[in-house]
Amino acid sequence: MTASLSKTKLIGRYIVTDPNICHGKPTFRGTRIFVADVLEQVANGMVWESIIEDWHGSLTQEAIAEAVQLGSHGINTEYN
Numbered sequence: 001m002t003a004s005l006s007k008t009k010l011i012g013r014y015i016v017t018d019p020n021i022c023h024g025k026p027t028f029r030g031t032r033i034f035v036a037d038v039l040e041q042v043a044n045g046m047v048w049e050s051i052i053e054d055w056h057g058s059l060t061q062e063a064i065a066e067a068v069q070l071g072s073h074g075i076n077t078e079y080n
Helices: 003-007 035-043 048-054 061-079
Strands: 015-017
Touching: 015 061, 035 048, 035 061, 048 061
Parallel strands: none
Antiparallel strands: none
């Protein structure tokens, strides 16, 4: 395993963090798309198909669903 792979943390099936990519912020696997940016689009009411189109097909509905689920888990953990 290379050094960069050993630093990658799988947050879910589609979401990772890696200190060598986007300063370690959560991104979608194989991209430099910030999870926070996509969650902001969801929060603003953007239709998921439009989000996928906005990111040129680099995301799937499953990846967006995972981000929403993990975001929900985070908020529930923080405030419970």
